[in-house]
Amino acid sequence: MSAPYLDEPQLNWTAYFAEADDALNITRGEFKNLSDDEQKAHPITAMQSKAAELWLRERAQRVVDAHFMEPQPFVVSTEADILNRPSPKWLVGDLIQESTICMLAGPGGLGKSFLALAIARAMASGGPFFGKPTQKGKTLYVVAEGAAAFGDRVKAWNEAHPNLTVPADAIAYVEQGVNLKDPASVETLARMVREGDYSLVILDTLSQLAYLDNENNNAEVALTFRAIKSIRDAREGTTVLVLDHTPVNGGKVRGATAKRDNSDTVIMAIPTGDTFSLSTVNEDGGKQKDGPAIEWHGFSLATVGNSAIVVNNGGKRPLSPYWEKCLTVLGDTLPHGTTELREACAIAGTMQSAEGKRLKTELDHWVRDGLVIREGSTKNTTYRLADHVSGVLS
Numbered sequence: 001m002s003a004p005y006l007d008e009p010q011l012n013w014t015a016y017f018a019e020a021d022d023a024l025n026i027t028r029g030e031f032k033n034l035s036d037d038e039q040k041a042h043p044i045t046a047m048q049s050k051a052a053e054l055w056l057r058e059r060a061q062r063v064v065d066a067h068f069m070e071p072q073p074f075v076v077s078t079e080a081d082i083l084n085r086p087s088p089k090w091l092v093g094d095l096i097q098e099s100t101i102c103m104l105a106g107p108g109g110l111g112k113s114f115l116a117l118a119i120a121r122a123m124a125s126g127g128p129f130f131g132k133p134t135q136k137g138k139t140l141y142v143v144a145e146g147a148a149a150f151g152d153r154v155k156a157w158n159e160a161h162p163n164l165t166v167p168a169d170a171i172a173y174v175e176q177g178v179n180l181k182d183p184a185s186v187e188t189l190a191r192m193v194r195e196g197d198y199s200l201v202i203l204d205t206l207s208q209l210a211y212l213d214n215e216n217n218n219a220e221v222a223l224t225f226r227a228i229k230s231i232r233d234a235r236e237g238t239t240v241l242v243l244d245h246t247p248v249n250g251g252k253v254r255g256a257t258a259k260r261d262n263s264d265t266v267i268m269a270i271p272t273g274d275t276f277s278l279s280t281v282n283e284d285g286g287k288q289k290d291g292p293a294i295e296w297h298g299f300s301l302a303t304v305g306n307s308a309i310v311v312n313n314g315g316k317r318p319l320s321p322y323w324e325k326c327l328t329v330l331g332d333t334l335p336h337g338t339t340e341l342r343e344a345c346a347i348a349g350t351m352q353s354a355e356g357k358r359l360k361t362e363l364d365h366w367v368r369d370g371l372v373i374r375e376g377s378t379k380n381t382t383y384r385l386a387d388h389v390s391g392v393l394s
Contacts, residue, residue: 091200091239092119093132094294095280096265098199098237101228103206103260105244105253105285106269110276111301112243113146114153114310115269116202119241121157123200124170130296130312131370131386137199140192142174144208152307160304163333163387172196178203181211186227190234199238201231206244206259215255225262252285264289275300298369312370322362327385335375335382338363 031044039045088097096102096119106112122129126136143150150173158166174192179185180203193201203209210224232240242263245254253259253266260266266287270277278296280286286293301308325345329336338351341363347355363383366372376382 088290089135089237090133090291091123091135091137092129093134094291095129095132095267095278095296096239096241097290098135098239099232100264100289101225101232101240101242101262102265102267103242103244103253103263104267104269105246106276107246107248107271110269110271111299111308111310112269113204114301114308115299116204116241116243117141117150117153117157118310120171120200120202121154121161121164121166124166125161125164127161127164127387128370131367131373135199138169138197139171139200139202140174140189140196140198141171141202141204142178142189142209143204144178145205147173147175149307152305153309156304156307156309160309161387172198178209179211180209180224180227183227186230190231193231193238194234198235201238201240202243203228203240204243206242212255218256218258221256221258222262225258229262246285260285260287263287269299272297322359323366330372330383330385333385333387335384337380337382341383 031039031042034042088099090096091098104112104116119129119134120139120141123134123137123139126134128134174189177185178189189201192198206224207215210221212220212224214220228240228242232238244259246252246268247254252268264287265280266285268279268281268284268286270279270284275297276299278299279294280288281293281295284295288294296312298312299310300312302311322345326341329340329344338360342351342356342359345355345359347353347359350356351360363372363374367374367383371386373384373386374381375384
């Protein structure tokens with residue numbers, strides 16, 4: 001609440017001083033050489049007086065506002081409360097936690113938006129994200145650039161994941177109107193998150209939504225992240241995923257260090273030849289506040305329909321001589337035993353033979369990289385192709 005007698009519009013300082021530009025065309029020495037009467041009559045003196053008056057008014061306004069502001073009670077927790085508090089839950093296993101601000105940064109054109117869309121659709125379907133478990137939930141995707149292409153991107157993802165169903169109301173898109181510098185816009189978005197029960201908010205991209213005058217200014221960037229935190233805090237458990245840029249050839253997050261400082265997680269998308277890697281390792285510019293840092297290799301874009309999707313070939317694993325042969329069996333997405341896979345690879349001995357052990361090692365690697373799903377007991381183990389791989393890698 002503001003006192004009525006201080007409610008006059010705040011002066012536009014930039015415009016005011018621009019009007020006094022002629023007064024500034026005098027050196028300090030020239031001004032001092034003027035007589036007392038000339039100094040008093042000079043526009044610089046009037047400008048100094050007005051500036052001092054306005055500074056005092058603004059200071060008085062803050063004092064009055066503070067007087068009328070309702071005090072917020074401190075939240076005090078005992079050590080028992082802290083010890084009994086559950087560990088943070090993962091929205092995406094080992095990668096993104098709930099109730100956090102997560103930044104995904106990489107060069108333009110690498111595939112960050114495709115990756116973010118894959119996360120949203122995996123969560124919406126309750127399916128895995130490249131083998132990592134996801135917490136089922138709704139996503140609000142704020143699209144500031146490339147909105148026209150999202151229809152084809154969604155169709156491509158659906159075509160490549162025929163076994164996963166995304167409910168019609170699980171993902172909503174905001175295509176215009178969001179300005180993180182505008183309190184009314186931020187409050188509107190926060191209300192949408194709260195009323196829509198969204199677990200994930202994707203801001204794509206920070207450079208288009210923050211309207212920063214200078215992304216190297218820590219104070220300005222910190223204010224932007226204060227707005228992002230209010231969006232996160234609108235609903236308990238909500239995470240905000242912020243997409244941002246690095247230099248064209250890779251590197252750490254571009255601009256002010258406040259971006260990294262105000263993020264709980266920073267996932268770096270790093271070009272590696274024809275593929276790209278994801279890293280939360282500190283040396284790569286990444287960050288994982290409450291979990292172990294990871295490196296995840298082998299991502300790339302694959303054409304599907306009129307668009308593309310992100311795929312992961314586990315680095316160089318599929319270059320194994322067994323990969324193509326196993327795909328002839330696993331390509332139907334049904335579970336298959338080791339006998340079928342061994343026969344497809346023309347391995348005469350059992351899985352205990354030298355050749356069989358090499359195949360077993362490759363299968364373990366494919367399971368680890370999320371390419372293949374292992375099911376069943378030790379004696380009746382079966383393998384099937386992961387949903388995100390089906391129809392894409394061959």
